[in-house]
Amino acid sequence: MSAPAEPTTRDRHRWAQYLVDERAEAQVYRELAARRDGEERAILTALADAEGRHEAHWLRLLGGEPAHLPRPDLGTLLLGWMAKRFGSIFVLALAQNAEGRSPYDSEPFATSAMAADEKIHHEVVRGLAARGRRRLSGTFRAAVFGANDGLVSNLALVLGIGAAGAAPHFVLFSGIAGLLAGALSMGAGEFVSVRSQRELLASTEPSDYADAALPYLDLDANELALVYRTRGMPLPEARERARRVVSAAQDGSQPRGGPLDVPSVDDVVGGAWSAALSSFLFFASGAIIPVLPWIFGMSGLVAVVTALVLVGIALLATGAMVGLLSGGPPLRRALRQLLIGYGAAAVTYVLGWLFGVSLG
Structure with a gap:
């Protein structure tokens, strides 16, 4: 790509922003590398070195270190903060999204090699994130599905019973019963599912x-x-x-x-006990949220609205988390989760209301 002959003051400000962002991204990769060993550490260190090449490019254009530099963008600062404290798959997932939003394709002062580098970096980070996703796949699937099922099913339950005209203490009792029954069912179902999958895969493995x-x-x-x-x-x-x-x-x-x-069964599916425990705990943690208003003595419309708000926040959070870990847009996943959850609860509420009217 060809660069304009005379850079403007705005161009120089943009270069300075690129400079600090490249430095911050390199630091993120070094922080992640410090928490890993072997091949993953070498890969992350190489990524940090590559960001250093881009940093040197902007320094050359600026004619040396500027006297005043802007702050890195908020997303890069968040990545750095998380890398220092967690070094988790979430950081790599966020870094994957950040590498996919590189401005160098449309930046006239960036070289074609730099734009190409960013695309390769995106794929490298995707590969590293994929390793973490595979390690999390069994337990994380059970955790997310358990929490979402707990939120939606128990919200639908308490709203349906409440719409039928039941007393607040009966709504509370039904919510707690639904929590325990659902958590036990989810845990048992996940255990049987994973154990059956392991047995099926084990039967297809080559033997000696x-x-x-x-x-x-x-x-x-x-x-x-x-x-x-x-x-x-x-x-x-x-x-x-x-x-x-x-x-x-x-x-x-x-x-x-x-x-x-051949790959071990453990590399394909998670452990049955860990998946079952995750399902139980996360279903219970999700299912308790719709019941909180009644636990704290609320009733009627106030309890219903409070439950809807609390569950809505939780659905948005779980949807955004799935989006981050899958490399997809977090907002879209969050809204999808919210609409599905509220849709199921609305249907149950209407059925409960109709049942209450028919009894009345």
Whole structure:
């Protein structure tokens, strides 16, 4: 991209903003790197070094360190604060979104290489965030679904019973009963679901049944290549892999990545007990929120409105969290969660009101 011949004062102010933002982003990656080791630390350190190259570009255009620099943008400051204290998947998810909003595509003073760098950085951070998402997938899924189910189902329950004209103490009793019944049901259901999934995956994993036979296979005429083909490996690669494995077995050695080298079930699904406990606790934590107004002695319309406001805030929070972790727009996910929750509660409220009218 071609740059204008004469930069303006506004251009220089923009360069200074880019400079401090690049420094702040580099610091975020260094903070994250300090909390990791091995390959992830090396990757994050390399990202910080790359941001340093961009920083040097703006310094050259500015003619050296300016006397006065602006503050980094609010999003970058938030990332830095979280990186120092948490170093969690949330930081990487936010960094992924930030890298995807790079202004260098339309910045005339940025080089094409810098714009390309930012796109690559986005994919690198996405890859790092994906590792964390996979580690969280089982327990996080149970936690989010449990909290959302608790919020929506118990809000619908207490509103439906309240609309039917029940006394406040009966609404409270129903809400607590719904909390316990739902939490136990969610925990048991999640345990059975994850345990069943683990058993299903375990039954499809290759075993060591044929390992002892490998040294006795004919090097040129054997069906070991078919094993690899059933796992999706192309025919030429499967034949070459089979020859290497059989040859190594006949020599008394085992090549790296043998025939039974597959991901563990633990890498695919979470633990059954941890998923069940998360479902129970998060359903209970969500289900208690709609009941709070009645616990504190409210009744009637005031209790209903208070419950709606509290649940609405919680639904927005869980929706935004899902959006952040999935790399999607948090606001859109939050509003979607809110509309679904309120929609279910509204239907139940109308049914309860109609049931109360019919009884009256």
